[in-house]
Amino acid sequence: MSSDKPFYIRKLAILGLGLIGGSLAKALKAQHVVGEVVALGHREASLKRGVELGVIDSYSLDLAEVVKDADVVVVATPTMIAEQMLVDVLQLVSEKTIVTDVASVKGNLLRAVNNNFSVAPANLVLAHPIAGSEKSGVDAAKADLFVAHRVILTPVSSTSAQALTTIRQMWQLAGADVIDMPVDEHDRVLAATSHLPHLLAYALVDALAGLPEQQDIFRFAAGGFRDFTRIAASDPQMWHDIVLANREALLDRLDQVTDRIAALRSQIAAGDGESIKACFTRAKTARETFGTILAEQQADIQKASNNSSISRE
């Protein structure tokens, strides 16, 4: 692809056909900016279903065949598999094929690449679409999943400007709000806003579930508990992958929060009401600021969704 022609992906390869990969394929098809979509997956039933639904055009269980001559390869497998898959793909394809991914952690992928190449290949653009659904699998794929959602790209110094532009345009055509961020910053921010809350929710619910009064606890819990623990129902395998992939940034953040919890513990034990109230007040102010930012984003999503040329399901 050259930058003076209109955006077009002749062949798109999706490795791991689930909600994210499937939704991206649908979005690009809806925009008429993709020719052939070929997928690889470990469950042939999902791949067949993808063809039936028109999400992909064909599939194969042979990696070399799927990525051959592709303009863009999207690694959309679970986090732990993505490390090896990225390396395998980069070794198979020519520099004309742009390779990208959709995983929640970026540092582990960059390390895997750096361990296998003298310099990170110019045709690699790591990416993280911050979108999801309670549903999973190709049946849940929808063309407007990314509309007005953030996609973070984490280019490194060796990334080619053309590859970066292509992946940015691809996500913009899918309706996303695309920004760039260094790999380390991405992993620190996601550790704080996503990985750490999941860890705390899992720890709380697991600890309470082990108590003798477990039945009472769940019977008398109200709305606050419901909201606070909702994320503890997330997929254990996926979150196992994420916390291990991002362990360094996550443990840093965790230590900051456990320090704060330890301080509050001492203040409560000592009856230091002023310090407790000061902490709660700072948190309330910060949460209200976040609430305002979020409400603005929601309004943007609504507006973008109404104006989007991507057809809704």
Added chain:
Amino acid sequence: MSSDKPFYIRKLAILGLGLIGGSLAKALKAQHVVGEVVALGHREASLKRGVELGVIDSYSLDLAEVVKDADVVVVATPTMIAEQMLVDVLQLVSEKTIVTDVASVKGNLLRAVNNNFSVAPANLVLAHPIAGSEKSGVDAAKADLFVAHRVILTPVSSTSAQALTTIRQMWQLAGADVIDMPVDEHDRVLAATSHLPHLLAYALVDALAGLPEQQDIFRFAAGGFRDFTRIAASDPQMWHDIVLANREALLDRLDQVTDRIAALRSQIAAGDGESIKACFTRAKTARETFGTILAEQQADIQKASNNSSISRE
């Protein structure tokens, strides 16, 4: 009141006229089971508003006058003030007046009473309606606030059966599902399901708000973070009161959760994926059980609300 007559409260005194006290008065008026409702509060404007809205019939700033000859006195002040208020009321009224409350913690109230009386007065019934709203104040009061919500009564051995029956009937007439529980058990269960999640949410948001990437953190946070931190926007003064009032049970529970967090921390640092996945899986199973219980309760609330003789706002 004697048990062979229909339920009727000739004079109801509400001490602290806000959402809870106001809603109880409205519910009982809607059921035509209350004569005169008199309130006391520290802000005369709220009391005047209560009269305007028809929630109460009159008010006074003089405690002795408000509780004089009342059948039932409801202490509906903030938690910390409730301790002294309960003692003052019990010293003013005769044993014919039943005294109750609506506070979120029960142990601190019982201790305050025990410090001032040789035995907990027979006419005292501690109670905790588990209901609330994002709004507060008498303007937000509504007759159906308690419909199908739980009210926990925590009688002690000296509590009179007649007083207990009256308070149970009062809440049932307001539409609530009333159950009894020992004081200690109440405080342990509420520490786990309500006080501890609030403490963790405040600690997390306060710790993140102090980081240099604060702006990014809030900008890239998604739905999970929103739900998890919603309770960190709760009233700092009210939660300051609650965590101090229930400090013993809360710190016990907190220590159990911080032990679990510390175990997870070691497992992540050691790359012990099996233990991490086992914890996440136990939590997911427990959270799904809770989700089922909660869905059943919501269905009950809907059904009870549809059948309720209490008029909706």
